[in-house]
Amino acid sequence: MVDEDQVRDRLRSVEDPALGSDIVSLGLIDDIDVAVGDGDGDEKGTAAVSVSFGAPYAPDEMDMGDRIREEIEDLGLEPTVSPEQPATTDSPLPGVRNVVPIASGKGGVGKTTVATNLATALARTGARVGLLDADIYGPNVPGMIGIEAQPGMSPEGDIVPPEADGITLMSMAFLTEEETDPAMLRGPMIDKLLGQLIRETDWGELDYLLVDLPPGTGDEQLTLMQHAPVTGAVVVTTPEDIALEDVRKGVRMFIDQNVPVLGVVENMSAYRCPSCGDQHDLYGTGGGQRIADEFDVPLLAEIPMDPAIRAGSDADEPVTALKEGPAADRFIELQDTVLNRVGAVNRGAVADVDLEGVPPTDGPAE
Numbered sequence: 001m002v003d004e005d006q007v008r009d010r011l012r013s014v015e016d017p018a019l020g021s022d023i024v025s026l027g028l029i030d031d032i033d034v035a036v037g038d039g040d041g042d043e044k045g046t047a048a049v050s051v052s053f054g055a056p057y058a059p060d061e062m063d064m065g066d067r068i069r070e071e072i073e074d075l076g077l078e079p080t081v082s083p084e085q086p087a088t089t090d091s092p093l094p095g096v097r098n099v100v101p102i103a104s105g106k107g108g109v110g111k112t113t114v115a116t117n118l119a120t121a122l123a124r125t126g127a128r129v130g131l132l133d134a135d136i137y138g139p140n141v142p143g144m145i146g147i148e149a150q151p152g153m154s155p156e157g158d159i160v161p162p163e164a165d166g167i168t169l170m171s172m173a174f175l176t177e178e179e180t181d182p183a184m185l186r187g188p189m190i191d192k193l194l195g196q197l198i199r200e201t202d203w204g205e206l207d208y209l210l211v212d213l214p215p216g217t218g219d220e221q222l223t224l225m226q227h228a229p230v231t232g233a234v235v236v237t238t239p240e241d242i243a244l245e246d247v248r249k250g251v252r253m254f255i256d257q258n259v260p261v262l263g264v265v266e267n268m269s270a271y272r273c274p275s276c277g278d279q280h281d282l283y284g285t286g287g288g289q290r291i292a293d294e295f296d297v298p299l300l301a302e303i304p305m306d307p308a309i310r311a312g313s314d315a316d317e318p319v320t321a322l323k324e325g326p327a328a329d330r331f332i333e334l335q336d337t338v339l340n341r342v343g344a345v346n347r348g349a350v351a352d353v354d355l356e357g358v359p360p361t362d363g364p365a366e
Ligand SMILES: Nc1ncnc2c1ncn2[C@@H]1O[C@H](COP(=O)(O)OP(=O)(O)OP(=O)(O)O)[C@@H](O)[C@H]1O
Pocket: 106, 107, 108, 109, 110, 111, 112, 113, 114, 135, 138, 214, 215, 267, 268, 269, 303, 304, 305, 306, 307, 308, 309, 310, 311, 313, 314
């Protein structure tokens, strides 16, 4: 008769591709519960395994889940695998599993484009996705994503964000449009508004809350890290050298605040000519890789300069909504690398494994 120890032994053959060891040695298996069958084979025994996974729909975690099921089936048992995500009950955003800012030290590199396309791609996987447009000086996500509805108010006085195409959206645009001229806002005011937007929004249950940060290393970025438990930041750059110094400052800001850096996205990598299909390096090459190497973090994706991306944001339809074509493919690649890295950061925290770009202690510095 198979018991819990035998199941545990079998699971030692399941490797975690990011943490470099097996899931049992890493301490990722929380619980194994074996129920025996009826002995004559009519009713199969079962094994329920709960495992510390932190990134719903991450390809690595889905593969590990499949491997766990295979091993259990090999033992003649019916498997159930439950991902145990870290509790968020003492978090200021209790229903939100992962907060992922999309940032850059430099303006105009495509943060909003990356954030909206990534959100759309994620929502299509089935993940519960929120998008916070925190760019107080030029909030433009609602336009890019084509959400026209305005937020409502719950009986408790919380802001109820509008939802479209599976994305829950809040934007500084909703708060600042009429009452305030954003250019007049000063640090404490920004802090108050952004803090309000984060905490007083009824986000519901979300797997991922993406935050489109304004460029720079100023008040909004610091506010976010004080008001929300950031899982890790995605830093966007363009390939040319002139962009890199600002982007470096952006990466350093997260490191100084003890916030994990998930990796770098190089946007406008090369121009893909729609008629001949050839790639042309309009802005040089390799900037994203250089920043990634410098800080020892992954290069998450290289997104080409593609008229379809611009046309998509002008038409309120991120290119990933189309789910095909070279630009959409790159964003879907990005979705996979981001989710795998979110998973690695969360599992690394459980297993106490240090990863490059991830500070050894949790949360922002005091
Ligand atoms: N890969 C791309 N191919 C074609 N056009 C792009 C690409 N990435 C971004 N764009 C276009 O470049 C412009 C600037 O992009 P976006 O608004 O996303 O940048 P940003 O970094 O968010 O800017 P800001 O610093 O003002 O917040 C937009 O018109 C967008 O459609």
